[in-house]
Amino acid sequence: MCTVPERPGVGEGVEVFFNPKGVAVIGASREPGKVGHMVLYNLKHSFTGPIYPVNPRAKEVLGLPAYPTVLEVPDPLDLAVVAVPARIVPRVVEEAGERGVRGVIVLSAGFRETGREGARLEEELVKTVYEYGMRMIGPNCIGVYSPASSLNATFFDPERQGFPPPGPIAFLSQSGALGASILDWAATRGIGVSRFVSLGNKADVDEADILAFLRRDPHTRSIAMYIEGVAEGRRFRRALEETTPLKPVVVLKAGRTEAGARAAASHTGSLAGSYSIYEAVFKQTGVIPTGSSEELFDIALALALQPPPKGPRVGIVTLGGGSGVLAADEAVSLGLKVPRLSAQLQAKLRRRLPPIASTQNPVDVTASATDEHLLSAIALLAESDEVDSIIIIPYFNIATISDEFPRKMAAIISHVAGKKTKPILAAVTGGEKAWDKARAMEEESSIPAYPSEARAVKALWALYRYGEWLRRHRGGEG
């Protein structure tokens, strides 16, 4: 045991939260509904390594042999999830340190968020964590969900709470409940997640630590964050600076207004800080800001699946004129361009499209279009040097587009893959049958789908903004 506990370096030792060799649940409960029961249940139904319930009053929990304290747990063990009352958390965490555990996830509430006494308890806890050279997520959090490594260390009832499949988006949330509701939405929508971390009080591990891990994580292609306040601005800023050149980051910052900041202070005790400071940091570091929980994942999905465009010129291919107009309006409103196509390209399009099609841009292939018409228009725009990105609006609900379209689209995409520097995004208006096709297209061709023209264009705008930042950043380096 060291006498002068030191905080580990940024990102040091956080790997254990995502790839543990063995996990103990301290406070494992036999009572359904209890946090210490549910987290064990979720681990048992996800994690393939050894799981050790710790409970001094039980021989076994959920069919797993239980241990009176973590000190008795056999190897391998490097992660402990803690679900005991706040006042005994420091003691069990000390035992975990004694036992050689490298990381603790403290789900228990009753720390800094409850006032002075809780803050004192939290300080004691952090001291213990550092004395043993451990890392800690929490306290007052809902845990870690890491489908990329088949680990569900959260305490939500899977009967009510959906958990998304493995996928490319990492998601950090200062608010556990908000994080859970977004995961639940993503599960229904079918958007995959690599890692989810509920940061809680951030007494030790914070955004900077997790970002350090995620920027090297091969399972993560984009990073979405919900934050209320950041205590160490320079640490946070440096972490962003080191992340965004490698991977795109989108942030939902709550407390942008005075009323919001007041609410944030009462929620997590965060000093939200002036939003203009955050805005400046986001702008300088190439972070995409957003104001809505829905848009957070809209943008994270585009950033995960598609490359940034090389410029602002958008080609729109639609089966319905009205949607083309709405997409063009939104693009121009956001500073993108919808250039009229050259006479030459329009002539090429006319040769491949129905006679009533409109070819200026938006290219309206009309509702009478077949798969081949739509694919021809997309391929011609993908190959041309007149647009930098493509929005497609396929009207799956009414159009004569076949069920084979997603497969054919995938073939086209892979055909032009050599030149593939143009992002393609889809606006899929319509109901559930249209969305079955949209999801098939997303899966087979990585073309993200959005339920309105405006949301598809906003996601494209985010890609554009990230691309512009990357160009400036690389220019600045060179």
Next chain:
Amino acid sequence: MCTVPERPGVGEGVEVFFNPKGVAVIGASREPGKVGHMVLYNLKHSFTGPIYPVNPRAKEVLGLPAYPTVLEVPDPLDLAVVAVPARIVPRVVEEAGERGVRGVIVLSAGFRETGREGARLEEELVKTVYEYGMRMIGPNCIGVYSPASSLNATFFDPERQGFPPPGPIAFLSQSGALGASILDWAATRGIGVSRFVSLGNKADVDEADILAFLRRDPHTRSIAMYIEGVAEGRRFRRALEETTPLKPVVVLKAGRTEAGARAAASHTGSLAGSYSIYEAVFKQTGVIPTGSSEELFDIALALALQPPPKGPRVGIVTLGGGSGVLAADEAVSLGLKVPRLSAQLQAKLRRRLPPIASTQNPVDVTASATDEHLLSAIALLAESDEVDSIIIIPYFNIATISDEFPRKMAAIISHVAGKKTKPILAAVTGGEKAWDKARAMEEESSIPAYPSEARAVKALWALYRYGEWLRRHRGGEG
């Protein structure tokens, strides 16, 4: 037959499109997939009055006796749906006039939207319609869907295209395809529609005519419109002036930008006009403008189900702190207020809520809240004079809120119904199970639900804006 055909007065004779006594389908086809087949199919599966296929080469179509021309169709007959090639439309419409038909819905395309020759044909058609004192919807439209009177006179395949249940929203669309895709979405989402009209080329019946009908239609509580361009500005403006004092109107105007306007011109031949002129008209007449197809129905739903608030003060009741912060941010950003509650009201709340609840506003009842905690907070805000509207964020995915909540909520709502002048809207983050409860709450208590804090607050903003306009308008009158 008159020698000088005159255009009927605004709204005159349009009732027949929604409540016909008998409907002929001119161009009824035996070939599945054809427009003249599908519209007959949809009529047969909706309309309870007599339906007459007209087809000179068939004895019967879809099991209904067919007539060689509309002239042979027996009584009662007052509406004809036309699905024959453009060049013979004027002749069959003349026959319909001869036969005493009062309204024709012309689905056929090939008129003004195709160029000069089509425009000439359209003029001829309108002349015939007026000569017989008829009204016409179209040409180049997808028809009328009026669940309030059990009439589906559109040609979309119900195997692919969803049709929403009867409900309070009327929807006019200049674009048929866009209209269909919104209907399809509404069917999946479970939002009800009173009347849907695809206006097509608006050669006779236009927005003004339909508004005149809708403002007196007992089935319609709010009106959503998609428009690209309006040929007769004064007529349109007067129709809005006469409608908005009675019923709220929300408009999605496409072609707000130059690129959008160019696309609109190529789509429906509309001169989109300067958007600033539309903006001024919308502001003066109390119309709520929107830029997205999703928001169009978000707002129409709030306008249909909830009263406008008496002022800008929003009370937020949430089970998750983060969502409360986001809702407060959005409200303040849109010019609403989130006032700190009085010490007295906070004391009342504290007596009824869990000890860790936050009572300032947002009222965070926390994820440990029961049905009764949440209902107490809502009731106290509903009864207080400190807020004018309420946003609730119930976290159905994780909370201990029971399946009985929607029913209990309905009881609370009816209890405070005497004083009910405060709109209540819900943000239901989360996935499909959470949404089952949201829909139950919407059905039992008419509380509209939105998938994000931002969308719920934006819909409340629209109610507020409409209420402000009504107050100014009535003040101006008095």
